[in-house]
Amino acid sequence: MNFKTLSICLIFILSGNFIFSQQATVEKSIFGAQTGFLGVWKNHEARLAPKFALRSEIGLEAGYAGGSFQNDIFFFAPTLKLEPRYYYNLQKRLNKGKSIAKNSGNFLAINMVYTPDWFVISS
Numbered sequence: 352m353n354f355k356t357l358s359i360c361l362i363f364i365l366s367g368n369f370i371f372s373q374q375a376t377v378e379k380s381i382f383g384a385q386t387g388f389l390g391v392w393k394n395h396e397a398r399l400a401p402k403f404a405l406r407s408e409i410g411l412e413a414g415y416a417g418g419s420f421q422n423d424i425f426f427f428a429p430t431l432k433l434e435p436r437y438y439y440n441l442q443k444r445l446n447k448g449k450s451i452a453k454n455s456g457n458f459l460a461i462n463m464v465y466t467p468d469w470f471v472i473s474s
Contacts, residue, residue: 375441376401377454389413390427396454402441404454408432411472426473428466436460 381396392410399405412430417423436458441451449455 374401375445375451377404377438377441378452381453385410390430392430392432394432396436399435402438404436404438406432406434406436406460408434412466424473426471428471429469431465431467433463434460 377398378396379398383394383396385392385394390410390412392408394406394408396404396406408431410430410432411427414426414428415424416426436454437460438454438456438458440457444451444456
């Protein structure tokens with residue numbers, strides 16, 4: 352091996368370490384929508400710190416109330432949610448070559464839900 356080939360190989364090896372040693376952080380802002388049998392929600396996840404994010408959500412959740420056949424009520428009520436999240440394995444996922452796009456990774460969260468009595472849509 353001559354000096355030129357050896358120096359090119361060395362440059363590739365050193366640049367590879369810099370490429371894969373990037374800092375893992377949550378994304379700055381993510382918007383989303385969810386729908387299901389029990390409701391419809393719009394959410395936003397905002398970065399507070401490199402490993403912390405705050406997910407806020409507003410939506411309509413379905414419910415069922417009643418006892419007898421004639422008094423059965425199916426209804427939708429508004430909900431507001433706040434969920435601070437701590438992502439604890441983003442760097443490990445990067446080191447293994449896995450994606451952390453859209454904050455895909457493990458997290459711990461505290462889910463706080465508020466259902467105001469502004470309105471109820473019922474049958």
